[in-house]
Amino acid sequence: MENKMDVAVLGLGGMGGTHVGAAKASPYIRNIYGYEPDPARAALRGRELGINATSDLNSIMNNPEIKLVYIASINEAHAEQTETSMRAGKAVLCEKPMGIDLSDARRMLAVEKATGGFLQIGFELHYSQMYMTVKEWIDEGLIGTPVNTQCRYYCSEFHLKDTWRSKSKGTLIGEKLSHYLDLQRWWINSPVDEVFSMNAPNAVSYFNHPDNHQINLRFKNGAVSSLNFVMYIGETDHADPLLEMLEKQADDGHYLQYHIFGTKGAIETDVFRRRIRRWEFSDSPKQLVSKIVEKISFPKAEDQVWFHNTHGQNLRVAELVAKGLPPETAASDSYETMVAGFAAEKSERERRIVKLSEFQQ
Ligand SMILES: NC(=O)c1ccc[n+]([C@@H]2O[C@H](COP(=O)([O-])OP(=O)(O)OC[C@H]3O[C@@H](n4cnc5c(N)ncnc54)[C@H](O)[C@@H]3O)[C@@H](O)[C@H]2O)c1
Incomplete structure (x- = not known):
């Protein structure tokens, strides 16, 4: 070519390895x-991943x-x-989040504009078959207008003590x-108007931040969304080679489900059951009648394509950059998701409803 x-x-940690794999x-x-x-870690990870790794960032920027x-x-x-790379003329695919606070996110957007x-x-959930299917069904009008999305996400603690994740300021x-939150915005397709979020006292004492969040969004078109997250009830994973992980987690306290309610139907996604379903509502002389009309499940071998399709995202981004095409998801759109998240943090701190207009530049 x-x-x-x-x-x-x-x-070059876990996610860096995934990016290297997709690049290959x-x-x-x-x-x-x-x-x-760190030079020693660069050398070690370079060997492990079979690439040329350095601790001299300038050598990359000047190449x-x-x-x-x-x-x-x-x-x-x-x-x-992001700033260093873009000012050196590189295209950038940056992992979420856009930094740890509003000024980081604004800096990233500003350098893109500049x-x-x-x-x-x-x-990458925009490239995941499960969530793309939801988007397609909505765009085809199969559930009418989406008016309410509910996300229930309960998992185990897997960030561990004394790691950057458990100690993060973000x-x-x-x-x-x-x-x-990004998926809820993608599906509702209307600007977030206001956010109300709460968090309960922690069970995970060594996190530098809350281990649970209850985030409510109201969109400009009147739709609402809620996201319920708890990071401790799911049974701790001991990597038991005899157990298939998702099968075990389907009934051990892990949940990662969406319910998307529309005026004419509804959709459910369920990661731990490897399933997506659709309901259709119809009118009858007696009542609104609801019926499950579509159900898709998939095998373990297809997990990556249906869930976190970073691989597919990265193949596509490399193609876009090589062909001189623009990003498929605008950084300004991702920024809107980040702002909704910062509004949720502010709402928790100040115990009040936060209007997104408070974040206008
Ligand atoms: N999109 C996703 O679904 C997804 C999934 C996992 C992680 N991530 C993101 O990927 C990033 C990395 O996560 P991870 O799981 O690979 O963590 P990790 O702890 O496995 O790896 C992080 C790596 O960054 C290195 N590092 C530390 N400071 C650095 C610096 N200043 N410059 C360059 N490298 C530095 C560490 O030595 C380590 O090797 C995070 O931003 C995380 O949010 C995204």
Whole structure:
């Protein structure tokens, strides 16, 4: 292929490894470079991932063959590394969240505007078959107008003591829930007007932030959404090789479900049951009649495509950059999701309804 380019991955932890794997599979990518601030870790991860890794960020920024940078470093580094990369003329796919606070998110959006470069945020659920199917069904009018989305997300504690995640200054709204607020915004397709969020006292004593959130959104078109998150009831995973993880977690306290209610029907997504269903409402002389009319389930082998399709997202982003096309999800749209999350944090702190207009620049 003629328009092959070199790429770099900043941050070579779990997610960095996923980005390297996708880059290796892309027909648009030639060489893959990696960056870790600590030289010994750079060398170790470079060997493990089979790429050329360095602790000298300038060598990446000054390399004109590197056209695309994937940022998979800790959240605190996202804004600065996005700015450095874009000012060096690179296209950027940066992992969510857009930094840890409003000023980080604004900085990322500002540098995109100032450079006119390519910036996409890693909200890969837009590429996941489960959530794309919801979007398609809504766009086809199969549930009428979506007016209410409910997300129930209960999981186990897996961030561990003394890690950047448990010690982060940012909350889990950015680190985890931004994905799930983003979907609610995508499906309702109307600006968020106001947010009311609450959190209960922690069960996870060593988190530097709440371990639970109850976030309510009201959209400009009148629709509402709620997101209920608790990070401790699901049974702790001991990586038992005899148990299939999702099968076990389907009934051990883990839940990751959406219910999307429309004026003519409803949709349910259920990660732990590997299932998506659709209801149709009709009128009868006696009552509104509800009927399940569609049900899709899928095998374990297809998990990646149906859930967190980072691989599919990255293949597509490499293609977009190689062909000089714009991002498929605008950074300004991802920013709106971040602002809804910051409004939820503010609502919890100040114990009041927060209008999104309070965040206008
Ligand atoms: N989109 C998703 O579904 C998804 C899933 C997991 C993680 N993530 C995101 O990916 C990022 C990394 O998460 P992870 O699970 O790989 O964490 P991780 O702890 O496994 O890896 C983080 C890596 O970043 C390195 N690092 C620390 N400071 C750095 C810096 N200044 N510059 C570059 N690297 C630095 C660490 O040494 C480590 O190797 C986070 O932003 C996280 O939110 C996204």
